[in-house]
Amino acid sequence: MSRYEIRLSGAGGQGMILAGIILAEAALKVDGLNVTQTQSYGPESRGGASRAEVVLNNGIIDYPKVITPDCLLCLTQAAFDKYGSELKEDGVMIVDQRIDISEAAEEVKDNILSLPIMKTATEDVGLTLTANIVVLGVISEIIGNTIPSKNIKEAIKNRVPEKTVEMNMKAFELGQKLKQ
Amino acid sequence: MSKKEAVLLQGDLAVVEGGMAAGAEFFAGYPITPASEIAEGFARELPKVGGKFIQMEDELAGMACAIGGSLSGKKSITATSGPGFSLKQENLGLGIMIEAPVVVVDVQRVGPSTGLPTSPSQGDVMQAKWGTHGDHPIIALSPSSVKEAFDLTVKAFNFAEKYRQPVILLLDEIVGHMREKVILPDADEIEVWDRKRPPADADKENFNPYEWTDDLVPPMPDYGTGFRYHTTGLFHDKTGFPRGTTEDAKKLMDRMTAKIENNLDEIILYDEDIREDDNIVVLSYGSTARSAVSAVNEARENGLNAGWIKLKTIWPFAEEKVSKLAEKANKIIVPELNQGQLIREVERAAKGQAEVVGINRYDGTLIKPEHVLAEIEGVK
Numbered sequence: 001m002s003r004y005e006i007r008l009s010g011a012g013g014q015g016m017i018l019a020g021i022i023l024a025e026a027a028l029k030v031d032g033l034n035v036t037q038t039q040s041y042g043p044e045s046r047g048g049a050s051r052a053e054v055v056l057n058n059g060i061i062d063y064p065k066v067i068t069p070d071c072l073l074c075l076t077q078a079a080f081d082k083y084g085s086e087l088k089e090d091g092v093m094i095v096d097q098r099i100d101i102s103e104a105a106e107e108v109k110d111n112i113l114s115l116p117i118m119k120t121a122t123e124d125v126g127l128t129l130t131a132n133i134v135v136l137g138v139i140s141e142i143i144g145n146t147i148p149s150k151n152i153k154e155a156i157k158n159r160v161p162e163k164t165v166e167m168n169m170k171a172f173e174l175g176q177k178l179k180q
Numbered sequence: 181m182s183k184k185e186a187v188l189l190q191g192d193l194a195v196v197e198g199g200m201a202a203g204a205e206f207f208a209g210y211p212i213t214p215a216s217e218i219a220e221g222f223a224r225e226l227p228k229v230g231g232k233f234i235q236m237e238d239e240l241a242g243m244a245c246a247i248g249g250s251l252s253g254k255k256s257i258t259a260t261s262g263p264g265f266s267l268k269q270e271n272l273g274l275g276i277m278i279e280a281p282v283v284v285v286d287v288q289r290v291g292p293s294t295g296l297p298t299s300p301s302q303g304d305v306m307q308a309k310w311g312t313h314g315d316h317p318i319i320a321l322s323p324s325s326v327k328e329a330f331d332l333t334v335k336a337f338n339f340a341e342k343y344r345q346p347v348i349l350l351l352d353e354i355v356g357h358m359r360e361k362v363i364l365p366d367a368d369e370i371e372v373w374d375r376k377r378p379p380a381d382a383d384k385e386n387f388n389p390y391e392w393t394d395d396l397v398p399p400m401p402d403y404g405t406g407f408r409y410h411t412t413g414l415f416h417d418k419t420g421f422p423r424g425t426t427e428d429a430k431k432l433m434d435r436m437t438a439k440i441e442n443n444l445d446e447i448i449l450y451d452e453d454i455r456e457d458d459n460i461v462v463l464s465y466g467s468t469a470r471s472a473v474s475a476v477n478e479a480r481e482n483g484l485n486a487g488w489i490k491l492k493t494i495w496p497f498a499e500e501k502v503s504k505l506a507e508k509a510n511k512i513i514v515p516e517l518n519q520g521q522l523i524r525e526v527e528r529a530a531k532g533q534a535e536v537v538g539i540n541r542y543d544g545t546l547i548k549p550e551h552v553l554a555e556i557e558g559v560k
Contacts, residue, residue, distance in 0.1 A: 037360075043213070043297045062471070
């Protein structure tokens with residue numbers, strides 16, 4: 001594949017960076033696919049803005065950060081207001097349903113996928129913290145076989161606490177269903 | 181870590197892996213964003229091989245402690261970021277003066293002062309050279325990728341040991357915190373150098389720790405092995421004791437300078453891709469090199485004659501190389517995450533033979549390839 005850029009934005013503590021790492025680790029196992037993962041966050045460990053980025057490319061990745069995302073997640077209103085206008089023409093923007101997108105720029109409006117991510121995590125999985133894993137389920141459906149979903153599941157298992165694996169698998173699968 | 185298998189590795193942890201591969205035995209320091217992962221990594225890895233990790237009360241003590249570890253014969257390293265690097269300068273000078281092999285990592289963040297703790301910068305380039313007072317030699321290496329962070333950490337230890345010289349490893353937040361897919365070399369593929377020690381049957385009673393040898397690097401015994409000697413920040417003679425003479429001062433300064441200057445071919449490392457007809461050259465280092473290479477590739481696709489050089493060794497500066505580049509090129513572009521630091525060296529080496537233009541950001545944001553491309557294309 002040619003260069004594909006993913007940006008995950010939300011608040012500190014929502015697990016954006018962990019989600020980025022999981023995606024990058026899942027990409028590792030794909031033959032010939034290179035990956036870089038970077039982040040931007042404030043000094044605080046909770047609150048503030050947090051952004052993780054993953055760049056995939058079969059060739060060498062020179063510039064390691066996202067230039068214009070092919071896939072953008074905005075989990076909070078603040079993240080949407082800040083990053084919501086930058087998207088490739090044929091890109092996909094995933095936003096949580098609670099986000100007010102009425103002010104979205106004309107050129108990105110048709111590319112917005114508004115999904116009940118936080119609600120799914122809180123009500124269906126039973127833990128708001130799993131929202132980042134719900135997101136990975138959604139992204140898995142969007143990127144298809146670029147990174148097989150079994151790789152992502154494997155990477156999640158390796159990264160989350162053992163006793164939460166089942167819950168996180170559920171979160172991932174519910175995320176997949178949101179997009180299907 | 182299993183070798184020969186692709187791993188997702190963070191730049192800071194590549195420093196740890198590189199250090200362990202080079203034979204690091206001692207880490208002393210104080211954690212600070214964005215270098216804390218280096219301390220954490222060494223705290224995890226060193227005890228596994230019988231090494232020691234110590235967190236000191238502050239960065240001054242961390243630097244002093246790393247020098248002490250080195251004197252006792254252990255390959256030593258400390259790691260910090262800008263604010264801590266400022267605190268280490270006094271003892272860095274001591275390390276240079278007593279010729280202690282030690283690796284000092286500075287993962288640069290935006291300064292001055294506490295600045296922007298989690299954002300990248302290349303603002304400590306001149307500090308790496310001139311942060312500690314007085315004339316002195318220094319070696320500073322700057323990786324632009326996770327793999328280079330590994331490779332240059334090995335080099336940093338090797339240079340430190342071979343030349344009895346503190347070596348600065350200048351990362352920036354991007355390279356330090358970035359994770360990349362890398363394949364690390366096996367141990368038998370890595371060249372590891374150790375310091376020269378006096379022979380075991382040397383006369384310990386009449387031993388001179390700063391003897392003038394042909395290679396200008398005196399053999400260094402481990403403290404505690406029967407070689408009793410004195411170290412001091414004062415200018416000293418071959419016995420290690422200060423006499424306060426102008427003669428000793430000049431002699432030691434000249435030797436310390438020459439031990440580096442005589443070996444520039446080995447110490448100055450760079451990568452380049454400059455074709456015969458390339459009249460525009462982008463000179464960069466660290467994370468900025470990623471944008472430079474990307475921009476040059478795009479410029480070439482647009483039919484422009486552009487090339488790039490990426491300095492892996494910043495100090496000593498590749499003066500001769502840049503001077504030669506300037507003879508051929510019309511324009512040298514120097515992107516930096518500061519207000520223009522290394523560009524001064526480039527201008528000095530170019531001696532007006534080529535136009536030297538900087539691209540500068542100092543707000544914690546990486547320079548994008550499009551900005552470099554615009555400069556190559558001459559678009560303002």
